Amino acid sequence: MATVFLHDTFNDTTDTLLENHTPEVGGAWSSVADSAKIKAADAGQNSPKLVGGNAAQALYANAVTPDGPNQVVFALVRTSNATSNNRSGVIARKQAGANTYYEASVSRADQLIRLSKWVNGTETVLASQSYTSTSTLWRAILFECTDAIKRLIFLQYNTIYVLTSTDNAITGAGTVGVKVSSIMELDELVAVNGPLLGYDLFTDTDSTLLQDHVPNLGSGWTKYDGANANIVTNVLKGTTTSRGRYLFDDLPATKDGIVILGGLYGPSGPMYQGAIARKQNGAETYYVGYMELGASPPQKLAKVVTGSEVVLASTTHSLGQLGYIMLVCYDGKKRMVASGGSAAFIETTNNDIPGLGACGLQLNSNDEIRFFGAAFGVAPIETLRSPVIGAMPQAVHRAAFWSPESQLFRRRASGLLVPVMA
Numbered sequence: 001m002a003t004v005f006l007h008d009t010f011n012d013t014t015d016t017l018l019e020n021h022t023p024e025v026g027g028a029w030s031s032v033a034d035s036a037k038i039k040a041a042d043a044g045q046n047s048p049k050l051v052g053g054n055a056a057q058a059l060y061a062n063a064v065t066p067d068g069p070n071q072v073v074f075a076l077v078r079t080s081n082a083t084s085n086n087r088s089g090v091i092a093r094k095q096a097g098a099n100t101y102y103e104a105s106v107s108r109a110d111q112l113i114r115l116s117k118w119v120n121g122t123e124t125v126l127a128s129q130s131y132t133s134t135s136t137l138w139r140a141i142l143f144e145c146t147d148a149i150k151r152l153i154f155l156q157y158n159t160i161y162v163l164t165s166t167d168n169a170i171t172g173a174g175t176v177g178v179k180v181s182s183i184m185e186l187d188e189l190v191a192v193n194g195p196l197l198g199y200d201l202f203t204d205t206d207s208t209l210l211q212d213h214v215p216n217l218g219s220g221w222t223k224y225d226g227a228n229a230n231i232v233t234n235v236l237k238g239t240t241t242s243r244g245r246y247l248f249d250d251l252p253a254t255k256d257g258i259v260i261l262g263g264l265y266g267p268s269g270p271m272y273q274g275a276i277a278r279k280q281n282g283a284e285t286y287y288v289g290y291m292e293l294g295a296s297p298p299q300k301l302a303k304v305v306t307g308s309e310v311v312l313a314s315t316t317h318s319l320g321q322l323g324y325i326m327l328v329c330y331d332g333k334k335r336m337v338a339s340g341g342s343a344a345f346i347e348t349t350n351n352d353i354p355g356l357g358a359c360g361l362q363l364n365s366n367d368e369i370r371f372f373g374a375a376f377g378v379a380p381i382e383t384l385r386s387p388v389i390g391a392m393p394q395a396v397h398r399a400a401f402w403s404p405e406s407q408l409f410r411r412r413a414s415g416l417l418v419p420v421m422a
Contacts, residue, residue, distance in 0.1 A: 003256040003376055004330045006064050006176060006191035009345065010050045012038045018050065018060055024333065026191075027063030032099065034058040036180050047188075047345045049078075052181035057086050061094045061177035062191075069093060069173045070146045070194035072375040074258055074326065076187040076343055078138045079108030087114070088184035092145035093174040100170055104143035104152040105179055106131075115152045115163045117170065126165035131156060138187070138343045140324055142260060142373055146195045147171070153199065153373065155262035155324050160201060160371045188337050188345070190328050192257055192375040197359070198250050199373040202236045210236060210246055215372070219249040221360075224279070229363055235263070236372075238364040243272045247279055247360040252376030255356045256330035263370025264291070264323050273367040275327040275336075278357035285353055289327040289336030289346075290362060301327075301336045301346045303353060317344035324371075 008023035018029045018036040035053035052058040077088040089105025099121040106113050115127040133156065140155040147168050154161040176191045198218025210221045210229045223229075227244040229236055238244050259275035274290025284307040292298050297316040302309050312334070323339045331354065335347035359374045 003193050003254040004190060004258075004328065005066055005193060006062055006189065007328060007330070007333070007335075008062075008189045009335070010038050010048050010187060010189075012048065014038060014040045014048070017053070023062070023189075025064075025330070027065075029060050029062055032059040032061055032094075032177070034181075036060055036178070039185070047343070049185050049187040050178065050180055051185050052086075052183075055086070055182050057179060057181050059091070059177065059179050061091070061175045063175065064191075065175065066173050066191070067193045069171060071144075071173075071176060072192045072194040072196055072258075073104070073141075073143045073145070073176050074188070074190045074192075074260065074375075075141050075178065076138045076337065076339065077106055077141055078136060078185040078187075079106065079183070085109045085112075086181040086184045087179050088181075088186050089114075089179045090141060090143050090186075090189070091177045091179060092143060093170045093172060094177050095170065095172055095174045101174065101177070102143075102145055102150055102170060103179065104141050106139070106141065106154065108133075108184075113152065113154045113161055113163060115150060115165055117165075117167055119169065124167075126150065126167050127152070127163040129154075129161050129163055131159070131161060138339045140260070140262065140326065140339070142199075144194055144196045144375075148195075151196070153371070155260070155371060157323060158263050158265065158370065160262055162201075187343065188326065190258055190326075194375060197252055197257070197374040197376050198248055199371070201234065201371060202231050202369070203234050204231045206232055215248075222247050222249055224360065225284075226362075227364065234370070236363065236369040238367055241364050241366065243362050243364050245276065245360065245362045247276070247358045248372070248374060251358055252356065252374070254376055255354070257359070257374065257376030258329070259327045259359045259361075260324065260373040261326075261361060261369050261371065262324040262373075263368070264325065265368040271364065271366040273325070273363045273369060274361065275325050276358075276360040276362060277327055277329040277334075278353045278355065279360060280353065280355055280357045286357060287327070287329055287334055287353060288362065289325060289334075289338075291325065291338055293366070299336070299338050299344055299346060301334060301348060303350060305352065312348035312350050313346035315344050315346050317342070 006026035087105040094101035142153040144151040200215035227240040279286035
């Protein structure tokens with residue numbers, strides 16, 4: 001199965017019930033509790049959204065079956081009523097015939113982010129975090145569900161929250177789904193066979209260059225071209241007004257997946273902060289979704305082939321200087337969402353770059369990035385067959401563990417092999 005096993009933009013006629021709606025990728029929707037329907041886009045937003053049909057909490061599961069229990073689910077969420085504790089969020093490992101699943105959600109009145117386990121309709125909150133907000137702006141949830149960890153990453157513009165749990169009471173792959181109500185909205189749902197390829201909160205000593213920094217999850221970064229970027233007060237910033245492009249060192253296992261940038265800020269133009277996917281080894285060829293403040297139009301989805309950029313889709317949307325970008329990439333579609341006060345979406349069916357490639361980011365000195373995340377699966381382990389037993393490859397990550405007996409390595413985005421990390 002393709003890495004992206006569910007993608008739903010909820011693009012349908014207003015008031016269409018979710019069970020009568022067909023996603024771009026995935027199976028049929030079925031109601032577990034109450035109802036949900038498509039609602040027209042708000043002013044300043046160019047795509048419909050999903051809301052509950054009633055004030056009660058609606059829960060839906062999708063019929064598509066993931067490859068296994070390791071799943072990553074992304075969605076935009078919005079709490080449009082300040083007096084309700086109803087939730088907007090996503091679920092994973094929903095078991096057939098049982099009200100049993102893991103949930104990552106947010107509520108507004110109590111301003112709470114929750115990572116929960118439901119078993120036969122009874123909830124256990126595994127981790128929670130209060131957040132401060134008086135707005136009804138769109139935010140993003142990234143939920144990783146594996147045997148080893150359940151991880152909820154909540155992107156609230158300049159603040160990123162991470163909740164984790166090692167609970168693994170629900171082991172079956174099950175299905176994924178959504179939770180909404182009439183005053184709790186959801187949009188741009190993507191589910192990927194997991195685990196996360198990696199993520200980075202850019203926490204490090206001031207002035208650390210990105211290529212010298214170790215991410216929260218992953219091996220490291222390689223500067224592909226252009227200007228340097230360094231970390232200042234746990235924020236990634238470019239060092240000049242020229243674009244700098246960086247590749248995440250861990251190579252995706254498949255060509256399909258998502259790249260997310262969060263906590264974006266551009267106090268002045270020009271800015272070029274963007275997400276890169278399918279960067280081909282040895283060639284200046286990739287897809288990129290980026291914001292160019294001051295340009296017309298500023299939101300762009302492009303392909304770069306041997307160094308020449310072709311804009312495939314664009315829209316006149318402003319981040320409001322602060323927000324996030326998500327780029328989903330699979331053969332049938334490349335789609336970018338950028339959100340500040342509103343959320344705007346652009347897409348293309350172009351597939352001129354069909355091969356497996358690295359993912360990464362671009363920015364300049366007018367840009368700030370507080371979060372990077374990617375889900376493409378993890379590159380397979382390779383066995384090094386060397387005539388010299390115990391020979392080390394050239395690229396050895398400083399945190400790696402290597403055993404001459406095992407001789408197991410992963411291939412990095414640069415094409416070099418590195419020892420499997422302990």
